[in-house]
Amino acid sequence: MKAWKLALADGISAIFGLLGPLRGSRGCRVLMYHALGAEVPGDRQAQYSMAADRFTVHMGNLAGSADLPVLGLGEGVRAGSGVVITFDDGYRDTLTVAAPILSELDFPFTVFVTPGFTRSGDKRYLSAPELRELATVPGVSIGAHGDSHCRLTECDDACLARELTESRAWLEDVLSRPVTTMSYPHGAVDGRVRAAAAAAGYEFAACSRFGAHGSDGDPLLIARTDIWAQDDRARLLAKTAGDWDWMGWRA
Numbered sequence: 694m695k696a697w698k699l700a701l702a703d704g705i706s707a708i709f710g711l712l713g714p715l716r717g718s719r720g721c722r723v724l725m726y727h728a729l730g731a732e733v734p735g736d737r738q739a740q741y742s743m744a745a746d747r748f749t750v751h752m753g754n755l756a757g758s759a760d761l762p763v764l765g766l767g768e769g770v771r772a773g774s775g776v777v778i779t780f781d782d783g784y785r786d787t788l789t790v791a792a793p794i795l796s797e798l799d800f801p802f803t804v805f806v807t808p809g810f811t812r813s814g815d816k817r818y819l820s821a822p823e824l825r826e827l828a829t830v831p832g833v834s835i836g837a838h839g840d841s842h843c844r845l846t847e848c849d850d851a852c853l854a855r856e857l858t859e860s861r862a863w864l865e866d867v868l869s870r871p872v873t874t875m876s877y878p879h880g881a882v883d884g885r886v887r888a889a890a891a892a893a894g895y896e897f898a899a900c901s902r903f904g905a906h907g908s909d910g911d912p913l914l915i916a917r918t919d920i921w922a923q924d925d926r927a928r929l930l931a932k933t934a935g936d937w938d939w940m941g942w943r944a
């Protein structure tokens with residue numbers, strides 16, 4: 694997001710924040726992070742690779758917030774409360790930077806991995822042995838994120854089924870554990886993709902649409918809150934309070 698758009702969005706969110714008491718029901722707040730240092734492909738506004746120091750501040754903030762406990766994905770989504778920490782794509786720095794910070798705080802977290810990135814040998818992404826190492830971190834859960842990171846809404850039925858089932862099978866083979874969660878690459882999901890995710894056996898699937906997830910929400914269409922490298926403490930607080938949920942209306 695360009696600087697002027699970000700400033701405008703901050704202003705809209707501030708107004709939305711004032712209306713907070715009128716917004717009614719809250720829910721589980723699923724935060725979406727990407728990289729912590731690695732260059733993210735196509736990230737023209739440098740939104741998706743956060744400095745480690747800033748991530749530490751974010752987590753310190755969550756640790757200090759008694760009314761918003763950090764929960765695992767399944768637990769938070771079922772309860773419709775708390776905060777859930779997720780990472781998309783499977784960057785290597787999820788293991789080297791995020792995991793030590795999160796372990797120190799005993800925070801559970803979920804990493805949605807694209808096997809195609811892992812198999813590519815690109816050093817920005819987790820290798821298979823690193824993925825296995827990540828899986829040993831207490832509180833971690835690993836989900837799929839498509840096999841090639843294409844937009845699932847643009848796949849024909851055969852390609853869609855392949856993206857959903859092969860990513861899951863590959864991760865289960867590498868990790869020797871069941872994989873029942875995923876997030877939709879690029880947030881691209883519609884009714885057909887959701888139905889295919891259900892048919893492929895996923896229990897939970899996360900979107901990229903802003904919002905909170907109520908306990909009666911669809912576990913295969915979990916709203917998330919997109920977190921950006923530019924988000925200081927104040928914006929993180931505004932986002933976790935739901936002041937940015939108006940962004941979900943765009944979808």
Ligand SMILES: [Zn+2]
Pocket residue numbers: 781782838842878879
């Ligand atoms: Zn992604």
